[in-house]
Amino acid sequence: MVIIMLGDVVGQSGCEAVRALLPGLRRDYRADAVIVNGENSAQGNGILPSSARHLFDSGANVITTGNHVFRRREIYDLLEAEEGIIRPANFSPECPGTGVFRLDLLRRSIAVVNLMGTAGMEPLANPFDTADRILKTLDTPFVVLDFHAETTSEKRAMGFYLDGRVSVVAGTHTHVQTADEQILPGGTAYLTDLGMCGPVHSVLGVKPEQVIARFRNAMPTRFENPAGGPQYVCGLAVTLDDRTGRAAAVERISRFVEPR
Template structure:
């Protein structure tokens, strides 16, 4: 059993990168399920029904989100009516949508949980307590968590807290793939951040000059994405053991499209188990 987790999709160019690369990546890794973080998939930021539909049509089986999920009011009804797209579970229970999705794979069940960190982000319910409550409610063959958080320490702490209790903890939100993909002592796959799917020559997907202007002047700046820049897709592939529900391997990767040949190249780390 293998799962792909794709990092935060940024704007239209990120959506097109998913459309081009995800089918090949699923075949190349032999993945059974692809989870895509789509919270920045709309032009501007946030996610819209059209961008969500694009990701599903491109091969995403589940879409996770984060702190921008409610930026667009058009998404509220869509979140409530499409259970395969989830928002962080530690929002108030009356927020649109759900924080978990139970994927039925026939011979297996996969519980996908979306959580948001509280360090330097919105003051939501404690994600550790929220996860404890979720694990009491569900029984699945595998459980994976997209932890959308700012602080590395908070992500690492949740990984260790859930080690042996879930199959994998994937960090998202900071858009830079980290070099710590690993299997923790009790069998949980972990990475602090899976990276992003968007313009490689950017500051977290945004035109560098716009971010520099904001940081130099301390004045409001309209962030822009250069949809003509070559993109990179960051993610991980995790191998799971059906008998134990634990992970036996994790490999992180960056996918690119060659500008001349238009071929997809995938650079992977050495597999860690």
């Protein structure tokens, strides 16, 4: 089984990059499933029903999110109704949506789990304890985790904590792809951060001058995506053993949209 995971999709340009490249990626890797982090897929930030539908129509099977998932109220009803969009499971159970989705694929199923780190982030329920609780409820060896976290140390710790118990631990949130893809000793595929899908000449998907201004004067700034320029899609392709669910191969993905 081959699973593709794509990093944070940023704004309209990120959605368009996914639309341009994902069909080809699915063909090239013969992917059985695609998981995309869409928490910033709306213009500005957050996720809207329109941006979620764009990602599904582009070939995503499951959309994960993170700390911006509740930024747009328009998505609340869809989080409750559309099981293919999940939010971090360690948010309060009173929040809209759920943190686990079971994707059925003919002879097998994949459990996709979304968790959020707490180091430098919101004080949510402990993600390690939440992972333990969720794993007790799952009956498939194919378990994929999007761990939306700020620090590399917390992500690395989660990878080793779940090594041998899940198929993949991939980090999101920082929008910069790391170069530490590996198969951990217990057979879990790992990458600290998948990177992002969107404008190359940006600061995490935002116009550089706006971010520079924020750092220089600390004044509130409305962030926008750069107009035009090259776009890319970043993520990970993982090949899993069809019997055990353990990783057999991992490969980072970083592809540019060809200019028209």
